[in-house]
Amino acid sequence: MSWQSMTIEEYAEFQKAIGADVINIAGVWWRMARPFFYQPLFPLLEAAPNSIKPPFQARIGGYKHMVPSGLMANSRMNYFIWDNVHEYSLEKLDRKKRWGIRDGMKSIAIKPVDDFDEFITSGYQTYLSFQSRTKYHYKTERIYKGQFKKWAEILFRYPAVKILGAYYKGTLCAIDISYLINNVLIEATFFSTTEHLKFKVSDVMVHALREGAAGCPRVKYVYKGQVTGQRGVDGFKLMRGCKIVSKPAYYQINPIAQFLVEKLMPKEYKKLIGEIDIDLDEREEELSTFHG
Numbered sequence: 526m527s528w529q530s531m532t533i534e535e536y537a538e539f540q541k542a543i544g545a546d547v548i549n550i551a552g553v554w555w556r557m558a559r560p561f562f563y564q565p566l567f568p569l570l571e572a573a574p575n576s577i578k579p580p581f582q583a584r585i586g587g588y589k590h591m592v593p594s595g596l597m598a599n600s601r602m603n604y605f606i607w608d609n610v611h612e613y614s615l616e617k618l619d620r621k622k623r624w625g626i627r628d629g630m631k632s633i634a635i636k637p638v639d640d641f642d643e644f645i646t647s648g649y650q651t652y653l654s655f656q657s658r659t660k661y662h663y664k665t666e667r668i669y670k671g672q673f674k675k676w677a678e679i680l681f682r683y684p685a686v687k688i689l690g691a692y693y694k695g696t697l698c699a700i701d702i703s704y705l706i707n708n709v710l711i712e713a714t715f716f717s718t719t720e721h722l723k724f725k726v727s728d729v730m731v732h733a734l735r736e737g738a739a740g741c742p743r744v745k746y747v748y749k750g751q752v753t754g755q756r757g758v759d760g761f762k763l764m765r766g767c768k769i770v771s772k773p774a775y776y777q778i779n780p781i782a783q784f785l786v787e788k789l790m791p792k793e794y795k796k797l798i799g800e801i802d803i804d805l806d807e808r809e810e811e812l813s814t815f816h817g
Contacts (some may be wrong), residue, residue, distance in 0.1 A: 526687075526733075526736075526737030526740065526741070527573050527688065527737075527740075527741050528687055528703070528704065528705035528710060528741060528743070528744070529684055529685040529705070530685065530707065530708075530743060531683075531685045531704055531706050532706075532707075533554055533566065533567055534554075535583070535683075535685065536554075536566065536567070536704070536706050537549065537554045537566055539679075539685075539686070539704075540556065540566065540574050540705075542679045542682070542683075543676060543680075544664065547566050548580050550578050550579065550580055551577070551578045551803040552611075553565060553570070553572075553577045554566035554567065555579060555580050555588070557580075559586070560586060560588025561582050561583065561585040561587075562582050562583070562586040562589075562778075563579055563580055563582075563586075563587075563589075564589055564590060565577075565590050567706060567707075567709075568588060568589070568604065568615060568693045568711075568748060568751070569746075569748065570591065570669060571590070571591045571592055571593045571733050571772070572590055572591075572592065572593075572674070573592060573593065573596050574592060574598075574775040576598050577590070579777075584779065585767075585778075585779060585782075586778065586782055587776060587778030587779055587783075588761065588776065588777060588778075589602070589774055589775070589776035589777075590602075590623060590774060590775060590776075591772045591773065591774045591775075592772075592773050592774060592784075593773075593776050594772075594773060595739075596773070597775065598773030598774055599774075599775055599776060599798075600746075600774045600775065600776050600797065600798045600799045601771050601772065601773060601774055601799025601800075602751070602769070602771070602772050602773075602774040603751060603752040603769055603771045603772075603799055604748065604750065604752060604769070605746040605749035605750055605751075605752065605759075605762045605763075605767040605768070605769060605770075606747060606748055606767065606768055606770055607738070607746070607749070607766060607767060607768070608768055610710075610735075610738050610744050610745065610746065611734065611739050611742075611744075612739070613738070613739040613813045614736075614739070615627075615732065615736070618772045620725070622728070625725050625728050626725065626728050626729060626732045627730055627739045628725060629724055629725025629729040630729055632693055632783075633691050633692065633693055633698075633721075633724055633725065633726050633729040633730075634691070634692045634727060635689055635691055635692075635730060635733040636690060636692065637687070637689060637690070638688040638689065638690040638697065638700065640659050640661060641677065641678075641681050641709075643690075643697060643713075644677050644680075644681070644688070644700075645670070645673065645674050645677050647696065647697035648673075648677070648690075648697060649670055649673050649674075649717060650702055650718075651669075651697060651698060651699060651700060651717060651718050652673060652700075652716055653668060654719050655716035655717060655718070655719075656668055656716075657719070658719045664701055680702065683704075685704055686702060686703075686704050687702070687703050688701070688702055689701040689702075689703075689730065689733065691717065691721070691729060691730050693721050693724060693726070694787070697719060698718045698720075698726060699715070699716065699717030699718065699721065699726045699727075699730055700715070700716055700717075701714070701730050701734060702714040702715075705743065707743065708743055708744060708745040708746070709744075709745065709746050709748050710738055710741075710744045710746070710747045710748065711747075711748045712734060712747060712748070712749055715727075715730065717730075727739050727761075727765075728765070731765050734747070734776050735747070735766075746767045749762050750762075752769060752779075752796075752801055754783045754801075755791065771799065771801065774799060776797060776798075778797070803804040
C-alpha cells in the first residue's frame with residue numbers, strides 16, 4: 526500500500542472542494558474550525574506568536590496554532606498520532622489485540638474502493654448505518670443520497686485521496702479515507718455498518734492502515750485528530766494504540782467571546798487552553814477523526 530503525497534496547496538484545493546472554509550493569508554492556509562475561529566489547515570504547523578497573520582474574520586472569534594518549544598505560549602494543543610510508524614507489526618502487539626485482529630481477518634478483507642458506483646450504493650448504506658448509530662454532526666447533509674454522491678465525486682476526482690474498503694463476504698461494510706500531506710498521513714474519515722462491528726472490522730482496518738504506513742518510507746506520522754474530550758471518540762483511538770502529543774500553543778480570542786466561553790461553556794474553554802480530561806469508554810464507537 527502506498528500514498529501519493531499532496532502539497533499543502535493541493536490539500537487546500539481539496540478541502541475547499543468538499544466544503545471546508547479555508548483561506549490563504551500571507552502564505553499560510555487557515556481553516557475555520559468553528560464560526561470565526563481559525564486554525565492552520567495543516568494541523569502540525571508550528572509558528573512563533575504573531576509571526577503569521579490570521580484571517581481578518583478571526584477578530585470576531587479568534588485563532589490558535591502551535592508554537593515551537595521554548596517560545597511564548599499561553600495554551601496547549603493536544604492531538605493523537607501513531608509514531609514510530611515503521612516499527613509497527615502485528616507480532617509486536619499484545620496477545621489480546623493480535624488475537625482480535627487475526628480473528629477479524631478470517632471474515633474481513635481490506636482493499637481499495639475503486640468502483641464509484643459501489644461507493645455511492647454500498648458505501649452510502651454503510652454511511653447511513655454509521656450515522657444512525659453515532660448521530661455524528663459533521664456534514665449531516667450527506668445522509669441525503671444526492672449530497673453523498675457529490676461528496677463521492679470529489680473524493681474520486683483526487684488521486685491522492687486513498688479510499689480503503691472493508692469487505693465481509695464480498696460486501697462493503699466499512700470505509701476509511703486518508704491522504705498524505707508532506708510526510709504526515711492524515712486518517713480523515715472512518716465509518717462502518719453497525720452489524721459488522723462484531724467481526725472486528727475497526728481493528729482490521731486500523732491494522733491495514735498501520736501496516737501500509739509502515740511500508741511507506743515517506744510517512745513519518747499518522748495523524749488521528751485533536752483530543753476531543755468525548756469518551757467514545759478519544760477512547761477508540763487510545764485503545765488502538767494512539768499516542769497523545771501535547772505541544773505548546775498560542776491563541777487569541779475576542780475578549781467578549783472569551784468571557785462568554787469561559788463563563789457559559791467551561792468544557793469548551795478547557796479545550797481552548799488545552800486542558801486534557803479523558804474518561805475512557807470501553808464501548809465500540811467509531812467516529813470520523815478529522816474533517817473528511
